[in-house]
Amino acid sequence: MNKGSTVKISGDVSIVLCGAAGQGIQTIEQILPRVLKRAGYNVFATKEYMSRVRGGSNSTQIRVSSRRVSAYLDRIDILIPLDNAAIPHLKKRISPDTVIIGDSEKLSSDLEFIDVPFSGLAKKIGGTIYENIVAVGMLSGMFRLDIEMVSDFIMKFFSKKKEDIVRNNITAFKKGYETGTDFCRSGKFCIDIGTDKEAAEEILISGSEAVGLGAIAGGCNFISAYPMTPSTGVFTFLAQHSDNFDIIVEQAEDEIAAMNMQLGAWYAGARAMVTTSGGGLALMVEGISLAGMIESPAVIYLAQRPGPATGLPTRTEQGDLEMALYSGHGEFPRVIYTPGTLEDAFYLTQKAFNVADKYQIPVFVLSDQNLADLIYNLPLPDMSAVNVERYIIKTGSDYKRYELTEDGISPRGIPGYGAGIIGADSDEHNEDGHITEDLDLRIKMVDKRLKKLDLVRAESVPPELIGNENYETLVVGWGSTHGAIKEALENIGSNDISYLYIKQVYPLHPDITDYLENAEKTIIVENNATSQFGKLIKLYLGMEFDSKVLKYDGMPFSVEELAGRISREAAI
Amino acid sequence: MNKEIFDLPDIDMAWCPGCGNFGIVSVLKEALAELEIKPEELVIVSGIGQAAKAPHYLRTNFFNGLHGRALPPATGIKAANPELSVIAESGDGDMYGEGGNHFIHTIRRNPDITNIVHNNMVYGLTKGQASPTSRKGFRTPIQVHGVFPEPFNPVAVAISLDASFVARTFIGDRDLTREILKKAIRHKGYALVDIFQPCVSFNKVNTYAWFKDNTYRLEDSHDPSDRQEAFRRATETTKLPLGIFYINSKNSFEENIPIYGKDKTPLFMRGPDREKLTHLIRSRI
Numbered sequence: 083m084n085k086g087s088t089v090k091i092s093g094d095v096s097i098v099l100c101g102a103a104g105q106g107i108q109t110i111e112q113i114l115p116r117v118l119k120r121a122g123y124n125v126f127a128t129k130e131y132m133s134r135v136r137g138g139s140n141s142t143q144i145r146v147s148s149r150r151v152s153a154y155l156d157r158i159d160i161l162i163p164l165d166n167a168a169i170p171h172l173k174k175r176i177s178p179d180t181v182i183i184g185d186s187e188k189l190s191s192d193l194e195f196i197d198v199p200f201s202g203l204a205k206k207i208g209g210t211i212y213e214n215i216v217a218v219g220m221l222s223g224m225f226r227l228d229i230e231m232v233s234d235f236i237m238k239f240f241s242k243k244k245e246d247i248v249r250n251n252i253t254a255f256k257k258g259y260e261t262g263t264d265f266c267r268s269g270k271f272c273i274d275i276g277t278d279k280e281a282a283e284e285i286l287i288s289g290s291e292a293v294g295l296g297a298i299a300g301g302c303n304f305i306s307a308y309p310m311t312p313s314t315g316v317f318t319f320l321a322q323h324s325d326n327f328d329i330i331v332e333q334a335e336d337e338i339a340a341m342n343m344q345l346g347a348w349y350a351g352a353r354a355m356v357t358t359s360g361g362g363l364a365l366m367v368e369g370i371s372l373a374g375m376i377e378s379p380a381v382i383y384l385a386q387r388p389g390p391a392t393g394l395p396t397r398t399e400q401g402d403l404e405m406a407l408y409s410g411h412g413e414f415p416r417v418i419y420t421p422g423t424l425e426d427a428f429y430l431t432q433k434a435f436n437v438a439d440k441y442q443i444p445v446f447v448l449s450d451q452n453l454a455d456l457i458y459n460l461p462l463p464d465m466s467a468v469n470v471e472r473y474i475i476k477t478g479s480d481y482k483r484y485e486l487t488e489d490g491i492s493p494r495g496i497p498g499y500g501a502g503i504i505g506a507d508s509d510e511h512n513e514d515g516h517i518t519e520d521l522d523l524r525i526k527m528v529d530k531r532l533k534k535l536d537l538v539r540a541e542s543v544p545p546e547l548i549g550n551e552n553y554e555t556l557v558v559g560w561g562s563t564h565g566a567i568k569e570a571l572e573n574i575g576s577n578d579i580s581y582l583y584i585k586q587v588y589p590l591h592p593d594i595t596d597y598l599e600n601a602e603k604t605i606i607v608e609n610n611a612t613s614q615f616g617k618l619i620k621l622y623l624g625m626e627f628d629s630k631v632l633k634y635d636g637m638p639f640s641v642e643e644l645a646g647r648i649s650r651e652a653a654i
Numbered sequence: 655m656n657k658e659i660f661d662l663p664d665i666d667m668a669w670c671p672g673c674g675n676f677g678i679v680s681v682l683k684e685a686l687a688e689l690e691i692k693p694e695e696l697v698i699v700s701g702i703g704q705a706a707k708a709p710h711y712l713r714t715n716f717f718n719g720l721h722g723r724a725l726p727p728a729t730g731i732k733a734a735n736p737e738l739s740v741i742a743e744s745g746d747g748d749m750y751g752e753g754g755n756h757f758i759h760t761i762r763r764n765p766d767i768t769n770i771v772h773n774n775m776v777y778g779l780t781k782g783q784a785s786p787t788s789r790k791g792f793r794t795p796i797q798v799h800g801v802f803p804e805p806f807n808p809v810a811v812a813i814s815l816d817a818s819f820v821a822r823t824f825i826g827d828r829d830l831t832r833e834i835l836k837k838a839i840r841h842k843g844y845a846l847v848d849i850f851q852p853c854v855s856f857n858k859v860n861t862y863a864w865f866k867d868n869t870y871r872l873e874d875s876h877d878p879s880d881r882q883e884a885f886r887r888a889t890e891t892t893k894l895p896l897g898i899f900y901i902n903s904k905n906s907f908e909e910n911i912p913i914y915g916k917d918k919t920p921l922f923m924r925g926p927d928r929e930k931l932t933h934l935i936r937s938r939i
Contacts, residue, residue, distance in 0.1 A: 335759035346730025351922025
């Protein structure tokens with residue numbers, strides 16, 4: 083920390099809280115971003131955590147900014163270490179400009195820090211459990227948030243607790259608040275960040291919530307899944323809201339059951355989904371192939387984490403694109419969406435249900451720990467763009483489930499709706515769905531299934547160009563790298579470098595070829611070791627990226643890291 | 655209702671002449687007709703194997719899925735539309751081997767489905783290897799020194815899991831099989847019907863004559879509500895009892911699904927409540 087003159091943090095502040103699992107960081111995370119947003123600040127938060135329930139070192143970054151931000155930063159302006167392990171855990175990211183605020187009763191460090199007696203204050207109020215609310219108060223004070231507004235929020239937050247506990251929390255908040263306002267007054271440091279009226283009216287959600295809301299908007303009424311980090315957030319979200327939205331929620335005995343249950347549910351008229359991560363997807367693979375054969379809709383939310391095998395369970399990676407692309411034996415069409423923003427996580431998940439139903443194919447929504455766990459404020463979604471499209475028909479007595487049609491789509495009937503008999507068979511089958519070994523019919527059925535790929539391609543989601551249309555260098559990314567790439571290019575500030583954000587990796591939108599051809603230099607950014615999207619482009623478009631920016635240590639790209647690496651690659 | 659309503663014209667059966675599967679399909683049609691279950695309101699779900707081809711040989715809705723995976727889609731179907739009658743039908747290898755985990759957890763879940771297992775103690779479709787219910791010492795082209803593991807006892811396992819309906823029969827006894835199937839289908843909740851059925855091509859040990867000599871009907875005095883006694887009878891080995899071992903009526907999976915508490919409408923007739931969704935989204939401001 084600089085000595086002498088008062089430090090002034092303006093425009094954008096990165097606050098990091100770090101402690102052991104079980105120390106109450108989560109409560110701070112649940113309160114602080116929301117009250118900051120309600121005060122009109124743009125907020126972003128992300129966390130990195132270890133695969134354990136107690137102990138270790140977990141950290142949460144909260145960015146408070148005068149402009150929209152949606153990516154992880156290395157930079158730490160204010161660090162609140164809650165134990166002695168926190169500073170060594172974050173040492174690479176601590177700079178001389180980092181203001182450290184700690185409790186000397188718990189923290190010993192060679193680094194200079196502002197001593198705030200969190201535990202002492204909490205004990206006076208009723209116990210150390212109030213420490214985290216003292217911290218919320220202190221941070222609220224630093225931003226001079228409206229005391230009434232935050233008190234109100236805290237009261238509601240703890241409304242299920244006993245009256246004296248609510249009262250003590252309010253006292254803890256106010257004690258912390260005084261400490262926070264004092265930092266600027268006493269010349270330690272001041273925060274000066276502009277507010278934005280719009281942000282106050284926006285929603286603040288996580289990636290998991292965006293996918294969950296999108297599923298509800300898509301008419302999801304059945305989810306069968308097996309818990310697996312980092313996909314469990316969506317499963318939990320839908321379970322929490324199941325009573326309100328008539329959703330059947332079943333925790334299956336394994337991912338095989340989850341996938342097959344989903345197919346049974348679609349067969350009988352549900353709009354179903356599964357949520358999983360790579361290891362679970364491995365078990366679902368045969369069921370995905372079954373969806374291909376019986377032409378069943380399926381929605382698969384795949385939240386990636388680093389593999390192979392158990393890998394790094396709570397970290398992030400874009401390592402399962404190829405698996406999603408090739409999962410399932412045999413040849414059949416599919417769609418893979420790769421949202422990189424919370425807006426797209428919402429809209430594309432919603433769309434997944436309609437596309438799955440319309441074309442009777444499996445549709446993947448790819449996410450990862452990075453996207454699932456981050457939160458930021460965004461405008462209310464446009465509900466007029468949201469529609470549950472239904473394609474189930476009432477059948478007549480002469481109904482054939484796999485009628486050979488011009489475009490390959492056989493109208494889909496379900497049992498108990500009309501006079502028809504509905505067949506489904508994992509074997510090659512005739513138009514009624516009955517097993518066949520007629521090899522001429524086999525060709526017709528394969529062609530029928532594959533024809534649907536052309537229809538799906540015609541409806542694929544176009545990529546989004548961000549930056550100047552007359553670029554020299556084109557940076558390409560898909561999925562969760564979006565926020566970091568966008569902000570890195572803003573920081574670089576070059577008119578010559580633009581960014582192509584891919585929201586659907588398969589089948590590829592035809593515009594992608596043009597965008598790539600128009601560039602003198604192409605750079606692919608991926609959170610994996612082998613550039614899986616790069617390989618996909620080579621396979622389907624016959625083009626190769628000039629350079630690759632890859633990362634596979636289990637962490638997302640930070641803005642600074644990407645800005646540096648893209649600048650270097652662009653300059654070569 | 656006439657059982658011919660379930661007849662399919664021009665079918666090319668893949669079963670060997672004399673196979674016990676023929677009798678099972680025939681008796682099932684009789685039971686369904688007697689229960690007045692219409693083909694359009696019934697779904698038969700199967701896995702893979704010779705027995706799993708059964709739904710192709712009668713006229714009704716069918717979902718012939720993956721090996722070992724009949725029970726999860728059957729559960730999904732019944733949950734999505736509880737108005738349908740659902741039967742999950744496959745062989746012993748499919749239900750007890752490949753699908754063993756689903757067998758255990760479907761019993762725990764208790765969906766209102768009937769689980770018919772054609773049990774011939776051998777793999778037919780793959781031509782004569784041991785199945786989980788093969789008896790010790792049974793020699794096959796793979797188990798050349800005979801089978802060593804303990805045979806899987808589905809009836810005892812189901813009772814130990816407190817299944818809601820557990821029965822075993824032998825297709826050589828058509829009357830008993832028909833009566834058990836009718837009771838199982840009518841039973842609210844998961845009902846296991848393990849049916850001994852000789853494989854005339856690949857099991858030369860457990861033949862019609864063997865099953866006839868080695869089985870007997872449970873006495874009328876057997877009390878199916880007595881779980882201890884049911885388990886004891888299920889573990890008899892010298893002669894194998896046939897009949898309804900155990901009945902434990904309890905809420906079915908579908909009855910425990912909250913959305914059907916007030917409103918029985920199947921899922922396909924429901925839509926998302928946009929107003930509630932807008933409200934939920936706005937709660938995140």
